[in-house]
Amino acid sequence: MKAKQVNRIMYAAGILLLAALATYVFKWNSLLLDALLITASIVAGVPTFIKAWKASRLKMFSIELLVTIAVIGALIIGEYVESAAVTFLFLFGAFLEGRSLEKARASLKSLMEMAPLEATVVRNGLRSLIMADEVVENDLVLIQTGEKIPIDGWVISGSASVNEAAITGESIPISKVMDDQVFSGSILDSGYLEVIAEHVGEDTTFAKIIELVEEAQEGKAKTQRFLEKFATIYTPGIMVLSVLVWMITQDVHLALTFLVIACPGALVISAPVSIVAGIGNAARNGILIKGGEVMENLAKLNAFVFDKTGTLTKGKPEVTAIKGFGIPEEDLLLMAAEAEVISEHHLGRAIVKEAERNGLKLLNKPTEVNVLKGRGIEVNLNGKALYIGNRKGLSGNGIHIETEVESYALQQEKAGNTAVFIADDQKVLGIISIADAIREKAKETIDNLRASGIKHLVMLTGDNKHTASIVGEQLGLDRIYAELLPEDKALKVKSCMGKGIKLAMLGDGVNDAPAIASADVGIAMGVAGTDIAMETADVVLMADNLDKLTHALKLSKATVRNMKQNMFIAVGTVALLLAGVLTKNVNLASGMLIHELSVLLVILNAIRLVRFKPSSRFKRSAPPKEEYAFETIKAAQEC
Numbered sequence: 288m289k290a291k292q293v294n295r296i297m298y299a300a301g302i303l304l305l306a307a308l309a310t311y312v313f314k315w316n317s318l319l320l321d322a323l324l325i326t327a328s329i330v331a332g333v334p335t336f337i338k339a340w341k342a343s344r345l346k347m348f349s350i351e352l353l354v355t356i357a358v359i360g361a362l363i364i365g366e367y368v369e370s371a372a373v374t375f376l377f378l379f380g381a382f383l384e385g386r387s388l389e390k391a392r393a394s395l396k397s398l399m400e401m402a403p404l405e406a407t408v409v410r411n412g413l414r415s416l417i418m419a420d421e422v423v424e425n426d427l428v429l430i431q432t433g434e435k436i437p438i439d440g441w442v443i444s445g446s447a448s449v450n451e452a453a454i455t456g457e458s459i460p461i462s463k464v465m466d467d468q469v470f471s472g473s474i475l476d477s478g479y480l481e482v483i484a485e486h487v488g489e490d491t492t493f494a495k496i497i498e499l500v501e502e503a504q505e506g507k508a509k510t511q512r513f514l515e516k517f518a519t520i521y522t523p524g525i526m527v528l529s530v531l532v533w534m535i536t537q538d539v540h541l542a543l544t545f546l547v548i549a550c551p552g553a554l555v556i557s558a559p560v561s562i563v564a565g566i567g568n569a570a571r572n573g574i575l576i577k578g579g580e581v582m583e584n585l586a587k588l589n590a591f592v593f594d595k596t597g598t599l600t601k602g603k604p605e606v607t608a609i610k611g612f613g614i615p616e617e618d619l620l621l622m623a624a625e626a627e628v629i630s631e632h633h634l635g636r637a638i639v640k641e642a643e644r645n646g647l648k649l650l651n652k653p654t655e656v657n658v659l660k661g662r663g664i665e666v667n668l669n670g671k672a673l674y675i676g677n678r679k680g681l682s683g684n685g686i687h688i689e690t691e692v693e694s695y696a697l698q699q700e701k702a703g704n705t706a707v708f709i710a711d712d713q714k715v716l717g718i719i720s721i722a723d724a725i726r727e728k729a730k731e732t733i734d735n736l737r738a739s740g741i742k743h744l745v746m747l748t749g750d751n752k753h754t755a756s757i758v759g760e761q762l763g764l765d766r767i768y769a770e771l772l773p774e775d776k777a778l779k780v781k782s783c784m785g786k787g788i789k790l791a792m793l794g795d796g797v798n799d800a801p802a803i804a805s806a807d808v809g810i811a812m813g814v815a816g817t818d819i820a821m822e823t824a825d826v827v828l829m830a831d832n833l834d835k836l837t838h839a840l841k842l843s844k845a846t847v848r849n850m851k852q853n854m855f856i857a858v859g860t861v862a863l864l865l866a867g868v869l870t871k872n873v874n875l876a877s878g879m880l881i882h883e884l885s886v887l888l889v890i891l892n893a894i895r896l897v898r899f900k901p902s903s904r905f906k907r908s909a910p911p912k913e914e915y916a917f918e919t920i921k922a923a924q925e926c
């Protein structure tokens with residue numbers, strides 16, 4: 288039955304009840320009164336009866352079935368006031384429930400309202416205004432001040448200040464110029480852009496966010512699955528119990544009241560409403576949490592593993608020194624840059640950028656390119672073999688490192704640089720030192736995590752151990768592991784898990800995707816636009832900002848707390864009401880009213896999560912003093 292129809296039925300039953308009230312107050316006619324009440328019971332009961340019938344055909348014991356039995360029973364024993372009140376209140380409760388559940392989903396709705404509707408495109412030199420979903424890949428799209436960007440794409444001309452709140456949850460202006468990437472759903476605050484469409488319609492990051500959030504809100508928490516299982520045993524159990532009550536007390540009225548009051552309406556929704564509201568809040572803040580189970584796991588974490596480059600550091604490395612051994616520095620840089628042009632690696636890009644900054648022209652193209660993951664690259668440049676990378680790669684190629692070279696490299700590394708070796712097939716030609724600054728928020732985030740009960744903070748990196756330990760010490764991490772290959776990172780994460788350790792892996796998805804996939808909770812950061820990380824991670828932080836981590840963690844705890852409060856409200860109300868029923872202080876109608884109120888209370892409580900903001904209150908409270916089992920401590924030491 289459609290919601291609109293049900294509402295109409297509710298209004299009709301309401302009018303019948305008012306008529307019955309008038310008949311009673313003015314003492315018109317007792318037969319008319321009964322007739323009105325019976326009609327109201329049946330009219331208001333129809334939607335409930337239909338639902339109960341449908342569910343029982345699927346062999347399910349529904350709450351509606353309990354209500355139906357109670358209403359029929361009440362009609363048989365002539366309690367017309369009660370039967371009318373129960374059916375009406377049940378409908379009215381469902382109505383209020385629907386209205387307020389919408390509020391719990393408000394976050395997603397407001398996100399959807401950010402969806403772009405129209406787009407101005409230029410095709411064959413003609414400019415036209417079309418629907419946003421009619422834009423195709425490679426279309427030239429024009430965006431003016433105040434307009435929404437309708438696609439994901441690359442800026443080819445113009446400049447603008449853009450608000451990407453729909454994607455990242457952060458309302459800060461970001462400047463966009465040629466070659467920058469823009470995302471659908473962003474608003475162009477000022478300026479003008481010409482963009483080539485790369486992803487359109489359903490393929491945009493924005494559309495994927497909406498889809499993921501919708502899926503996540505359906506994804507059930509463990510608690511929720513438990514509750515649903517519980518209800519399938521509980522409901523028939525209550526039927527048996529109420530028969531027992533009737534046999535012992537011989538009081539049909541009491542047995543019927545018991546039946547209705549015991550129904551687990553508030554309990555069944557207690558977990559899902561909290562999850563829906565929590566996931567919605569996260570999405571509005573640029574955090575994608577993929578389902579209730581992830582939310583529960585987040586709240587249980589006691590260990591955090593970080594990738595270094597791009598996660599704890601800014602991921603914008605810069606060349607700090609160039610040293611040639613027997614060749615001029617400029618030649619070395621040019622050679623390295625010409626080889627690294629093909630590299631996607633941030634170190635490679637830093638070298639290319641440095642060469643361009645020095646006005647060097649990259650003329651020669653490398654051939655026979657070989658990317659050695661976690662080691663470097665191997666190319667043929669001008670007919671000569673060239674190797675660029677770290678020691679692992681050098682020794683793999685049988686290149687000897689002289690003492691003078693090694694001591695220079697070590698000195699650079701101890702100063703916090705990554706020493707990139709450039710060698711031909713015999714010896715090292717030079718070293719380019721590259722450094723990446725630690726993020727401003729990194730220390731604060733680590734401290735926050737510790738304050739919120741994270742016991743073990745670990746860093747993994749492919750970088751050298753000297754630089755790694757400098758970063759580790761500055762941030763106050765417990766343990767660091769350096770010079771790891773991407774697959775080693777995943778192994779490390781796996782070896783740390785279990786034995787009481789609940790661990791999250793946070794990375795930027797560049798060379799740590801296997802590790803992210805292995806963790807209890809895999810978190811990818813700053814990945815707007817990178818599909819793989821968005822798909823493999825359990826939690827996605829759209830913004831390139833560590834702050835979001837604290838928000839996600841605090842929100843997960845608040846959500847789980849909210850879920851528990853709701854379960855407490857639900858169980859508590861039923862227990863109190865049952866006590867009231869058995870001591871004859873609560874009758875069917877008043878019990879039903881209180882029961883519906885408890886359902887509403889549960890929803891209202893969950894709605895608080897929609898507006899949740901992490902406060903400093905959390906920071907001030909002392910970290911929970913958990914007693915760690917020997918197993919946990921040992922597991923942490925081993926990892």
Ligand SMILES: Nc1ncnc2c1ncn2[C@@H]1O[C@H](COP(=O)(O)OP(=O)(O)OP(=O)(O)O)[C@@H](O)[C@H]1O
Nearest residue numbers: 595596630632635661662663676677748749750798
């Ligand atoms: N294209 C490259 N040019 C030069 N060196 C490279 C290149 N790729 C990898 N390396 C070397 O291999 C090491 C490990 O690389 P990897 O990509 O695994 O980690 P990373 O990005 O340095 O750090 P993290 O693991 O913290 O993200 C680098 O520190 C560098 O020494």
Ligand SMILES: [Zn+2]
Nearest residue numbers: 594596797798
């Ligand atoms: Zn990395």
